[in-house]
Amino acid sequence: MPQKVISALSGNQLDDVIEIVLDIGRVPEVRHAGGKIDRLNCDIVNDDDISFITSHLQEFTHDNRTGIPGTLHRISAIRNRQGKVVGLTCRIGRVVTGTIACIKDICTQGKSILFLGPPGVGKTTKLREISRLVADELGKRVVIVDTSNEIAGDGDTPHPAVGSARRMQVAQPEYQKDIMIEAVENHTPEVIVVDEIGTEAEAQAARTIAERGVMLIATAHGNCLESLIKNPTLSDLVGGIQSVTLGDDEAKRRASQKTVLEREKQPTFDIVIEIIDRNTLAVYKNTAEAVDYILRGWPIRPELRKVEGENVSTSELPQDAAPHQTGEKPVEREENSMNFSFSRQKYCEQNKPLRKVYLYAVSRTIVEKLIERLDFNLEITRNIEDADIVIAHKNFAKGGAKILNTAKEYRVQIFYVKTNSMAQIQKVLKDALDIRPYDNEYDTGYKDETEEALDEVKAAIKQVMNGAEVIELEPQSTPIRKLQHELVEQYGLQSTSIGEGDNRHLRISR
Numbered sequence: 001m002p003q004k005v006i007s008a009l010s011g012n013q014l015d016d017v018i019e020i021v022l023d024i025g026r027v028p029e030v031r032h033a034g035g036k037i038d039r040l041n042c043d044i045v046n047d048d049d050i051s052f053i054t055s056h057l058q059e060f061t062h063d064n065r066t067g068i069p070g071t072l073h074r075i076s077a078i079r080n081r082q083g084k085v086v087g088l089t090c091r092i093g094r095v096v097t098g099t100i101a102c103i104k105d106i107c108t109q110g111k112s113i114l115f116l117g118p119p120g121v122g123k124t125t126k127l128r129e130i131s132r133l134v135a136d137e138l139g140k141r142v143v144i145v146d147t148s149n150e151i152a153g154d155g156d157t158p159h160p161a162v163g164s165a166r167r168m169q170v171a172q173p174e175y176q177k178d179i180m181i182e183a184v185e186n187h188t189p190e191v192i193v194v195d196e197i198g199t200e201a202e203a204q205a206a207r208t209i210a211e212r213g214v215m216l217i218a219t220a221h222g223n224c225l226e227s228l229i230k231n232p233t234l235s236d237l238v239g240g241i242q243s244v245t246l247g248d249d250e251a252k253r254r255a256s257q258k259t260v261l262e263r264e265k266q267p268t269f270d271i272v273i274e275i276i277d278r279n280t281l282a283v284y285k286n287t288a289e290a291v292d293y294i295l296r297g298w299p300i301r302p303e304l305r306k307v308e309g310e311n312v313s314t315s316e317l318p319q320d321a322a323p324h325q326t327g328e329k330p331v332e333r334e335e336n337s338m339n340f341s342f343s344r345q346k347y348c349e350q351n352k353p354l355r356k357v358y359l360y361a362v363s364r365t366i367v368e369k370l371i372e373r374l375d376f377n378l379e380i381t382r383n384i385e386d387a388d389i390v391i392a393h394k395n396f397a398k399g400g401a402k403i404l405n406t407a408k409e410y411r412v413q414i415f416y417v418k419t420n421s422m423a424q425i426q427k428v429l430k431d432a433l434d435i436r437p438y439d440n441e442y443d444t445g446y447k448d449e450t451e452e453a454l455d456e457v458k459a460a461i462k463q464v465m466n467g468a469e470v471i472e473l474e475p476q477s478t479p480i481r482k483l484q485h486e487l488v489e490q491y492g493l494q495s496t497s498i499g500e501g502d503n504r505h506l507r508i509s510r
Contacts, residue, residue, distance in 0.1 A: 027042065148195070263295060276410065357380055
């Protein structure tokens with residue numbers, strides 16, 4: 001840096017600085033991790049300052065990037081129309097450890113993993129640490145395809161942060177797909193690490209690598225899985241989508257239109273991880289399943305994992321056990337299952353983690369009473385950042401309430417109640433906690449009559465779809481029978497009301 005920049009920086013705290021920006025005719029800027037920007041107290045940047053910096057650097061590559069050998073720093077240039085450098089963005093690269101502590105069990109399973117997230121949340125940092133973990137602790141042959149030398153640093157010798165992993169440099173970004181294939185064909189890797197898959201050709205190269213049985217760890221452009229599915233260039237990474245025309249019976253059974261979107265093939269990546277912020281990750285452990293549910297509009301909840309100092313917490317798992325240590329397996333779902341909480345796992349009662357719930361326009365008194373009397377494993381929190389679930393009144397669902405927008409940013413699932421009645425709140429709490437009708441320890445008191453009737457219908461529908469000829473239900477009132485008829489109709493089955501007076505009930509058949 002020029003001396004005037006060094007002098008101005010000497011009094012600043014640089015621990016959280018991400019970038020130093022120098023543009024001709026402007027005062028230098030310092031950008032911090034939290035989004036704060038400081039303008040240095042010095043003269044504006046001139047041609048001599050830019051020339052001073054570039055004279056100490058290696059030549060810029062075709063993507064206008066260069067680095068400092070032996071470091072993880074990256075310097076990017078802005079040029080004018082004549083090709084002269086008029087601005088520099090100096091990214092400070094650091095070795096940060098512990099960023100994958102909460103997903104270490106996933107990284108050691110040998111499955112391909114795709115990271116999604118906006119710029120600056122630490123995707124490259126996680127790739128670097130995973131490379132070292134897999135190469136040194138698991139003893140696998142790891143090859144890093146390093147397009148901008150961001151993972152393993154500049155220079156001919158890879159940075160020590162990647163351990164014993166090997167690195168292949170890419171001369172120009174457009175050659176990345178070729179180097180990916182070359183790595184597989186020439187160097188017999190067990191794991192390939194790639195940063196920023198951004199083109200259709202690179203997505204196809206990734207599929208080729210995965211089909212050869214090589215574990216692939218990569219990042220891609222996109223904030224979340226849903227946005228990636230809608231991206232025609234990169235959707236192949238998660239199986240691609242195609243338009244399918246259903247038959248009349250199938251469309252009725254799904255209660256959908258005849259033309260629907262479906263996954264085209266097996267995803268390239270087994271697991272997708274959304275990086276919400278530097279310490280919070282949303283994990284989809286089965287990419288194929290997650291994509292299918294999103295395309296069908298079914299509810300799905302990723303597993304939230306957080307790094308808090310040296311502690312690791314997840315929103316779905318006991319905090320003292322990794323998934324492979326619990327001895328429990330996810331609940332098997334049959335094709336026509338009536339269970340609509342698709343992505344959750346059922347653990348024995350002693351292993352269920354304490355969940356924190358944030359209430360918005362919902363009676364705190366009723367919720368506290370239900371928690372106490374039904375022994376729900378819940379705790380009410382006043383801080384949305386600490387919440388695992390949010391219970392809100394339906395009147396605010398479309399109002400754009402700031403607190404609900406914040407919950408969506410944190411990927412906290414929101415459940416809505418129609419009224420502040422005890423039966424309604426209890427039903428929503430059960431949905432949020434994934435408590436099913438067969439969880440008998442919760443089926444004492446406060447059981448909603450309508451809920452019981454609809455549970456009976458779901459069980460009967462399942463029996464008929466599995467081969468039963470006719471199922472007759474318990475007698476119900478007219479309003480409840482109407483709801484039962486509507487639910488049966490959604491699955492393309494026949495329902496008839498039979499009997500007289502208080503004995504009138506439904507008969508369900510194909």
